[in-house]
Amino acid sequence: EAAEKAGFEHFMMKEIYEQPKAIRDTLNSVVKDGVIDFTDIDITEEEIKKYSQIYIVACGSAWHVGVEAQYVIEELAQIPVRVELASEFRYREMPLVKDGLVIVISQSGETADTLAAMRMAKDKGLATLAVVNVIGSSIAREADKVFYTLAGPEISVATTKGYSAQLAALDCIAVQFAKVKGLITDEQYSYYISELQTIPEKIEKILQDKERIQWFAAKYANAHDVFFVGRGVDYAVCLEGSLKLKEISYIHSEAYAAGELKHGTISLIEDNILVIGVLTQSKLYEKTVSNMMECKSRGAYLMGVTNYGNYEMEDKVDFTVYVPKVDEHFMGSLAVIPLQLLGYYVSVAKGLDVDKPRNLAKSVTVE
Numbered sequence: 001e002a003a004e005k006a007g008f009e010h011f012m013m014k015e016i017y018e019q020p021k022a023i024r025d026t027l028n029s030v031v032k033d034g035v036i037d038f039t040d041i042d043i044t045e046e047e048i049k050k051y052s053q054i055y056i057v058a059c060g061s062a063w064h065v066g067v068e069a070q071y072v073i074e075e076l077a078q079i080p081v082r083v084e085l086a087s088e089f090r091y092r093e094m095p096l097v098k099d100g101l102v103i104v105i106s107q108s109g110e111t112a113d114t115l116a117a118m119r120m121a122k123d124k125g126l127a128t129l130a131v132v133n134v135i136g137s138s139i140a141r142e143a144d145k146v147f148y149t150l151a152g153p154e155i156s157v158a159t160t161k162g163y164s165a166q167l168a169a170l171d172c173i174a175v176q177f178a179k180v181k182g183l184i185t186d187e188q189y190s191y192y193i194s195e196l197q198t199i200p201e202k203i204e205k206i207l208q209d210k211e212r213i214q215w216f217a218a219k220y221a222n223a224h225d226v227f228f229v230g231r232g233v234d235y236a237v238c239l240e241g242s243l244k245l246k247e248i249s250y251i252h253s254e255a256y257a258a259g260e261l262k263h264g265t266i267s268l269i270e271d272n273i274l275v276i277g278v279l280t281q282s283k284l285y286e287k288t289v290s291n292m293m294e295c296k297s298r299g300a301y302l303m304g305v306t307n308y309g310n311y312e313m314e315d316k317v318d319f320t321v322y323v324p325k326v327d328e329h330f331m332g333s334l335a336v337i338p339l340q341l342l343g344y345y346v347s348v349a350k351g352l353d354v355d356k357p358r359n360l361a362k363s364v365t366v367e
């Protein structure tokens with residue numbers, strides 16, 4: 001096992017480090033000569049033009065990818081997207097749009113609820129596209145079309161590279177659908193693709209600063225409650241950051257759309273509660289800052305994750321983490337990295353079993 005960890009103490013950290021490669025390989029599998037080519041996935045331009053609705057169905061972190069992709073697809077490709085938890089979707093009597101596309105996202109390709117939800121959608125006559133990591137898995141075999149993420153085998157129960165590769169795949173779908181529907185120019189198309197291609201090296205840069213997160217994690221290892229707040233894409237990042245923390249460190253945490261705090265959650269904020277804000281979306285930046293200030297005035301300790309350039313953040317919050325800039329639609333791929341590291345280091349500081357957290361399984365093949 002030590003050999004498999006390639007010098008890392010845990011699979012999770014090894015896989016965090018494999019994210020640049022996972023994203024690069026996934027992008028390279030569809031980007032040919034600077035354009036996205038879905039021939040291997042077998043989606044034609046006619047089909048893309050026909051889809052009037054997208055349903056994204058998944059569980060766990062894959063569902064968080066769906067929440068993030070919803071913002072990106074709706075904004076770039078102007079197709080309404082619904083994101084559904086597979087365990088809910090499969091039992092709902094919801095009217096489905098006949099020319100809708102169901103995108104199921106699953107690292108393992110074996111999650112029971114996701115598989116059942118996909119079968120239900122197929123039975124109802126909808127087209128299914130699976131974004132799957134494991135080749136030949138049940139979901140990959142049964143889906144109409146498959147977009148393989150090339151993250152390689154993921155061992156740690158808490159997903160990192162699987163998640164990041166899924167996000168890259170969904171971003172490609174958003175950009176390609178926007179292009180085929182004539183919503184973006186050739187220049188914009190090339191720009192989005194080249195921005196996506198910068199993500200791996202930017203993640204490498206974030207990882208060089210990991211000791212700062214390690215230091216901060218040691219300070220907060222005994223926290224009982226942590227809140228994550230953000231808006232838009234940043235809210236989706238919060239969902240994933242919160243899950244990473246709670247699943248491996250056993251600290252209660254919640255992710256809130258920042259504007260929703262005032263509808264209840266803020267009553268939980270008291271002295272020294274850690275509130276982590278993710279602020280990468282320029283048009284929402286001030287809004288989230290003001291929500292965080294409301295927490296600060298009630299005693300919260302604030303951590304902010306934002307992009308380089310927003311240096312006034314340091315005057316507002318107690319601990320700032322900067323990530324490089326990329327087109328704002330894709331900022332989530334960078335903002336999530338410090339949060340993965342935070343979950344990891346808190347778990348290590350508490351002496352917990354990082355790779356095999358209690359009660360959890362890598363792949364949930366029973367209902």
Ligand code: G6P
Pocket residue numbers: 059060061062063105106107108109110111114157158159360361362363364
């Ligand atoms: C389990 C894993 C999660 C994962 C979820 C969905 O709960 O612990 O990390 O996000 O299943 O798994 P899938 O293989 O369908 O992506």
